[in-house]
Amino acid sequence: MPVLNSPLLEVHTAANMLNSNLSALELQNNPITPLSNHSAPRYRKIATQLQQLIEQGALPSGSRLPSVRMLAAQEQTSPVTALTALRYLENLGLIEARPKSGYYVRAKSVLLQEPREIVGLNTASEVDLNQTIMRVITAASRPNLIQLGAATPNHALFPVNRLRKLLAANNRTMLDAIGHYDMSMGHTELRTQIMRRYAHYSVLLKPEEIIVTVGAMEALNLCLRAVTQRGDTVAVESPIYFGILQIIESLGLKALEIPTNARTGISIEALELATRNTGQVKALIIMPTIQNPLSSVMPDEHKQYVLELMTARGIPIIEDDIYGELYFELHRPKPLKAWDTTGNVMLCSSFTKTIAPGFRVGWVAAGRWQQEITHLKFTSSVATAALFQITLARFMETGGYDHHLRHLRETFQLQIHRVSEAIERHFPAETCLTRPRGGYLLWVELPKNCNTLQLFDLAMNEGIFIMPGKIFSTSDRFDHHLRINCGDLWTPQIEQALKRLGELSHQCMVDCAEQ
């Protein structure tokens, strides 16, 4: 059976093939046999059948599985059992849900292994990455690069036209958005919209508990400043978004990197171990939903455990939720803040990844540190531009936000799928790859002898911008990793760039072996 090149266009064919295959299986395995005769529960049996079809290539990547209703009818079981079977496969990473469309076989590329979690715990380190990071970022400002580096989606994906209209309207009607700034901590309309949104995710806030900031970066910066002093240690995920390491470096703090699993997020065992000595760790920065760069999602039980542990040990949690809205399934996981009853969590986010990167508007719900953050925000930048705040509030209010988000998520999911496939085609066979459940970032582990900082230089020479693993850790453990941005629109140039990256990876391995 041929593997289909454009799986999404062939959904119905694939679904039909699945149906015929299921029928064949039904005959072989006699699905009417009572459950009690088998050691495994019914849903596992159905799942195993489907798994075999996928692994044999009978169900190629991208093909749609039957709906819950269809599957239940075919298997003569309840819809609940059918759904449980599908969810089981989803947890295995074999299939994926697409909102309002059903379950699909994941890209064949997911059969590449996931990157290994590095288990060893390092000691807290001073951060000395600024030179490297700024070299990478500065290089990226060159025009006409193939943008596989920075975590910035193509600007065509944002609701630019609607925002322009709203901005134009507010620009005409708001009397004092230009000639005035107020010293309160955010525009009431925007704070109300953010508050309402969080209420859907079980985070109950009052509008005045939300402080509007210049992007999430200002929010994270202020949170760290509120709870640490120079020389203090901050626990972070490993690997971790380099911007957080830069803040830590700029504040003279130390980073204690906690091993983080590409699927389930921070290792709760390692975190427990690392924070046993009371008073040693002054804060935890964490991205429970769609971590950057791993795109991992912490299970709810992990979130609750981390919250309880940190609260009991007196360690403030700074939650970075900037990719949370980009979760691919229908209901996004709750932020960790949802379980916070003592104000120990400072929840930071922004509109940079979802609506308008150019507006530079973020926020923080700072829990117990509300007053400190208010003071720090004033001394840091006084106020955030009102015109953009009100434009964002109106955008959220007029109902376009969810529609836009759905489109964004579908696009990102498809892009990740395509980039993953291209990586599988072109990169060294030992390459490992994350299976993101949201966002638009892929984390790639190359063979150990491929130094990705060297690969970065080779790629930049050919106009391809990637983020080397080096800048995501104070250690050298990710020196053979790289982060790929899947936020740009798929073009033959991107396919070509990924092919070239694969060739350069091979070259890099040879070069490194020779050195």
Place this chain on the structure above:
Amino acid sequence: MPVLNSPLLEVHTAANMLNSNLSALELQNNPITPLSNHSAPRYRKIATQLQQLIEQGALPSGSRLPSVRMLAAQEQTSPVTALTALRYLENLGLIEARPKSGYYVRAKSVLLQEPREIVGLNTASEVDLNQTIMRVITAASRPNLIQLGAATPNHALFPVNRLRKLLAANNRTMLDAIGHYDMSMGHTELRTQIMRRYAHYSVLLKPEEIIVTVGAMEALNLCLRAVTQRGDTVAVESPIYFGILQIIESLGLKALEIPTNARTGISIEALELATRNTGQVKALIIMPTIQNPLSSVMPDEHKQYVLELMTARGIPIIEDDIYGELYFELHRPKPLKAWDTTGNVMLCSSFTKTIAPGFRVGWVAAGRWQQEITHLKFTSSVATAALFQITLARFMETGGYDHHLRHLRETFQLQIHRVSEAIERHFPAETCLTRPRGGYLLWVELPKNCNTLQLFDLAMNEGIFIMPGKIFSTSDRFDHHLRINCGDLWTPQIEQALKRLGELSHQCMVDCAEQ
């Protein structure tokens, strides 16, 4: 001779009176007597005559003096001598130049004494004012206050309509201002415009030396973070803008307050004394042109001295030039940065006081600390919104800026004049008052037994917002001072509020005496 109530409307009458008075004086003093017969130079003699006329009330406040040409003709002397005489009187604070209009007798109110400079040098203090400052600022967010507190002009004074048009045009045509942000340190067009502007004031910069920030506050914050660590001491003017004290407090620094003269700025003798111990003071923050709250202007020789002294002693200078463009005379004084050849001066400013408070756009030319500030800016807020940057650049480029500034300066000068007169009419007789040469702030010294924090509370009860002196120093030396914002448009309500403030000052003195 009656003192005219609306002096500016009576300019010609006043000038005529002056002319007739001068003629009378000429007869008495025989201006043809050769200069050599007198101990004073010719220009002093002319100046003395004019001074007598002013002090006798023959030339009331607001009346226009004859032009240089007329005065020279009347006095049968050279235009240079006539001009020197007028400048001498200007230095005495008796007359003032108004751009393109000539010299005018200053408001009679300037006959109130100027606030005394407090000479004693305190030791460096930790700053613990945040509670008080935030109490004051928070109170000010109440609607419908008479705005005599915050240093924010009425929004009608900003070129809102032109900015709206430019913003609307850029909103339509800029492809990526919403859906994208770049990680460079500012939009090239804006940096070029700022560079050109500074070239007029002998500050020679390259566009890439200018880092665009979220207002001057972010710039000041980053500069301090670049050169200090928690516990360090920073020399500041005294009194000083409370926002700077808040930054110092938030960074855990100590403030060493240097006595500052209401006319000539920081005491260079005290600064020399305070910075003798090498390594003790880690930075100097200074506002050489239109200091907040004193509106003082440092003479050029003082600037050069301070620059040489600080450079020799290895102390970085953070120059806050936010009011520099609001200097009332034709040519604004050079920033201190103009003499800086070693990169020891970080020049900070913004458009908040001149064009668009609501845009929150400022900048810093960071000299030797360019790279550090670049890093810190990234970790502080990544980037500044591009749409506002380009709008400001186009505004500066299309030539409206100077025209707008002239109008703004004239308005502020008139407002200061009116508020000063009202203060003289209504405040206790011992009140002292600054004579601003730019900006829109008045610094008022009340009798010692009038606690202005108490006055603040009394005034707030009646909807009048003022800034109490308490928040402009870590000491209690300005507890009987207050800052008055003259940036709001003159209305009977403001006159009424000033009258009421005067009454409350009297009441406050009685209350304090009774306690």
